[in-house]
Amino acid sequence: MPDITLDENTAATPDAAHPPEGVSRRGFIVQAALGAAGVCYAGAVAYPVYRYLAAPAQQAAELAAVKEVKIPEDKMPAPGTALMFRFGSRPTMLIHHKDGTMVCLTAVCTHLGCTVQYQPEQDHIHCACHGGTYDAHTGANISGPPPKPLQRFNVERANGEVLITRV
């Protein structure tokens, strides 16, 4: 019976199963191990760095999770004007129409994120950056580049205060 020895050369020796042009099993394992170690190191460095850089965005996301905002009586906008305030971290506008109705909309243009303005004379909402307009009662995009309507909020009036909540 021929003596089979499994020494270090066995794996590297070309035979029928491992043609010489291919990578030997030993070589493949070494390369795979090195590759895996490299990926582990890269991940171990990149993950904390990513989290470190993304921390303010995460904190802002937590801040944005607020459920409601109360507008006190003395801050209430006069009829025909709008109040700008923050709902979480987003600029938001409370429009007090001349007919007495109140509409609350996000004040960030759905096109490229500029802060929009309420124009009482035309009774619409306008964005100066690229000329988009929205309906001041519904927030629907009327003209210009905005692809979507402005997001609406619920408005409840009680005891002189206004309570703004998500729809």
Added chain:
Amino acid sequence: MAKSSLPGFDAIPFGRLYDWLDERVGVKEVVEFAKKKVVPEHSQSFWYYWGGMSIFFFTVQLVSGILLLVYYRPGEGAYDSVRQLVYEIDFGWLIRSVHSWAANLMVFSVFVHMFSTFFMKAYRGPREFGWWSGLGLLGMVTLFGFSGYLLPMDELAFFATKVGLEIPKNMPGMRPLIENIVQGGPDVSSVTIQRFFALHVVILPLMFLPLLTFHLWMVMKHGNAVPQSEELKPASQRRTVPFFPNFFIKDLAMWLIALNVLAILAAMYPWPLGVQADPLASAPEGIHPEWYFMNQFELLKILGRILPGMAGEIGGVLMFTLGGVLWGLVPLFDTSSKFGSRARIATWFGFMVIASLIALTVLGYYEVVVTKS
């Protein structure tokens, strides 16, 4: 006493200093190398000055930027520190004005340099890497401009950065990356200023300088390209001047002109500082980007009218990306040194690019004037 090898300097101590230095650091090799460098002289030689001009403005940016660093504070107090610098520090307005004007002049001279390179077909082999490293530098110059624009945090800076970052956010998968890493939150804030500050004063210069060195090495190695009219002439009819000192002196003269233009602009038209950015304030009427972003701005506006929703933005970004890729690949496409059909296509492509950039810019400014009135 050993005779100095620098002619004319035998009698003075400078000659001995030269020899002493040469023995230790090899000055002679550098001088010999510089003496051998020649610059072609012909009717189009004027365009050779614009690379050096760009370097001049870059040097001005380094010096004025370091001076601004003395008083500028990134973060919450950014606007206040620029306001103090402009209104309370002696000549603070001038240093800032020089930095802003030189930035614009640098972008301008970089563009002239690029287009003259393009039409001289200086991107052809073996100079492909000169073209590619130049495009890399141009990309970094735009990033320098974009990141520096936010730092004063006035109204214009705030909205320009907001719009500039919002456009790539609409590309698939880019929003979390930009909000988490570049912007540091859902909105442009003091966190963004801090990041852009790091980019503007550390990361970009650190990348820019080695690439600029490589770019200059390419010029040293291959020399200046000549226009085709010169290429067709026999070697005996082509004229050259030594780089040192002949061309170098002319370079210096051009730099002096550039310095004068810069001084006049910076002193006569001080760069304005707008009102402090307020995320709750609406974007001001007639807001528009700097002149070198005006063409992209106008194209997006036009596409926005034709295409529904965000398709206009995505289409615009795709068009600019495609145009940029074609622009970069031109050395591989237009390789012939004769007036072949490909060479003519490349030239027409260049003319088309210039014409559309100018047309979009003019239209953009026209529309801004119309909206304001």
